[in-house]
Amino acid sequence: MSIESIDNIKFQTAIGLEVHMELLTETKMYCSCKNTFGERENAVICPVCAGYPGILPSMNKRAVELAVRAGLALNCKINRSFKMSRKNYFYPDLPKAYQISQFFAPICTNGFLEIKGKKYPISDIHLEEDAGKLYENGVDFNRSGIPLIELVTEPCFHSAAEAMVFLKELRLITMYLGVSDCRIEQGSMRCDVNVSVNRIGEPCGERCELKNVSGFSNVYDGILYEEIRQKTLISEGCRVLRETRRWDPEKKESVLLRSKENTADYRYFDDPDFPEIILTEEFVQDIFSKLPMLPNKKRSYYASLGVSIQAAEDIILDPQKDSIFCDCIRMDICGAKTLSGLINGIAAEFLNEAPNYLNEINKEGFCLALCKIGRLREKGAVSSTSAKLLFESHIKGGGDIDLLLKELKLEQISDSEYIEKLAERVLAENRKSVEDYRRGKTNALAFLVGQCMRLSDGKADPSLCKEAVLKRIVYENI
Ligand SMILES: [Zn+2]
Known part of the structure; x- marks a missing residue:
């Protein structure tokens, strides 16, 4: 085959994602150790999560609830009975030499996430436990046994940008659900990325998997790199081999880890330590009835209140701002459009400086102040400069906004x-x-x-x- 220039060949890319998200539970998946981050190495372990022989794991009910929550929000079928499987492999961070996961009957299947009218199919969401972590002096098992869900999409994305939009929306939904905090910098949301490239008109190419990529920009860069690497191989007449690769964020390149294992290599079998787990209709319905309003619904609801698309997006992308907005709307003192301006303006400016200021005690007063300032703005009684001054003096020394307005002589002059x-x-x-x-x-x-x-x-x-x-x-x- 002759060597062709990449530019002269028309390719298409297929990308599938496997997203791991640590669940926001109090304790680990199969033992009562705390689910926490940042402790001294091996300070939060017990015989169960450290994989001693003869241990008996017991399932964390809250982890099951959170997985069902995610599945319902992502339009999945919730399987009323499921099993846990052993995924067998040897690595120093996995002392049992198997991970308790799900293979034959995952908890959630056949879902989708809809973004701007396009449905991205989700094959399954399954429960599993995290492994330990290697560090310079050995293995740290604090992370071992932390509950995860792994969400697997179909290879439905055709560009890095499209995969990125999906990941950002997924992260937002998961945060609103309270399923995971998705702290990328702490590794609580990580991704395996499958990329395959083929010439248009030819069968799908062999896929390569980028393992354990954390951070949106690394996922984006990794996909772009793989696309170019595979296109170059194809245009030079070479075959793309099925491989597992590691993304090196420093050098911005993917490196061969191993030729890709098949599922047979993991020798999955039902874990005899667990019986078949049955979810009652009542259990699932109870979770369904408590689902919060999700970003897509919020977008249309806020638009119906007269908030601009951009202002609504700025609020929804920040759950703290969103919670302030919802509380203010409930107070019904001024209009939603005015509130959105104040929240994205003076409130956001303040919270950027003092991100930990708000707590359950002072939140109500904070929201009431914003609402009252909003009402004054709507009446034309204060300028935007005075609104800011009023807000700042309320934060500093408390006090009712209407009284402060008089005290500080900040009424707008229309004379x-x-x-x-x-x-x-x-x-x-x-x-x-x-x-x-x-x-x-x-x-x-x-x-x-x-x-x-x-x-x-x-x-x-x-x-x-x-x-x-x-x-x-x-x-x-x-
Ligand atoms: Zn433990």
Whole structure:
């Protein structure tokens, strides 16, 4: 076969994801050790999770609940009876030499995640336990036995960007469900990425698996690298071999780990330590009835309240902001659109500086203050500058917003005589900007209005100032 240039060949890519998410349980999957992160090596282990011979694991009910929760939210069939399987392999971080997982009958099957009208099929979600971790002095078993769900998609993505949109939406849904905190930096969401490339019109190519990639940008870079590597091989007339590869984030390349094992290599069999687990209808229905509102539904609900698409997205992408928004809406003091502006503006600015400020005790007061400021804004009683000052003094010293407004004398000034005088003074002091405006530099107007606001300590009504400035410029011309 002759060597062709990649650019002259039309390829297509198929990408499938296997996403591991650590579950937000109190304890580990099969023992009562705490499910925690950041402890001293081997401080949180017992004979069960350290894999001593003769131990008997017992299933964490909460982990099952969370897996069902994820399955219901992702439109899966929940299998009312399921089994645990042993996945056999040898590695130093797995002292039992098998992982308790699911193979023959996973807990959730045949689901999908819909994004912007497109359904991405999910083959299954199964329960499994995490393995330990190698470190410079040996093996740390703290992570061993931490409950996970592994979500497996069909090879339904055709580009790195598409896979990325899916992962971000999945992460958001899982966080809203309370199933996982998906802390990528702590490894609580990790991905195996299967990539295969073929020429259009030819059968699907052999897939390569990038193992254990953490972080969205690494998944993205890894897929792009694999696409180019496989396209180059094909265009040079070589075969792509089925392999498991490791993504090196430093060198930004994938490295061969091993030729890909088949499922037969894992010698799966039903784990005799577990009976068949039966989920009652009542158990599943109870979880279903408690599902929270998910991002897609929130998007349309917030739009129906008059919030812009972008403002709604900014709120939904940050569960803390979203929770403030929901609490404020329930107070029913001012409109949702005004609230979205305040939450994405002054509240977000403050919480960026003090991310741990909000707690159950002060949240209600925080939300009430935002709502009252929103109502003042809607009535035109305060400018945006004064709204910010009111909010800041409430945070600093507490106090009711309506009282603070009077105390700090922050009411917006709409007095026409006062505003006329402001405009007159600003025009006299800024002749160059007036000329600029006349020559077509429209942003000079914003500067002049800004000067009125500055002279009034932010209290003048900006729309009245704008009107007065414009009127004067036209009048001077006559
Ligand atoms: Zn344990």
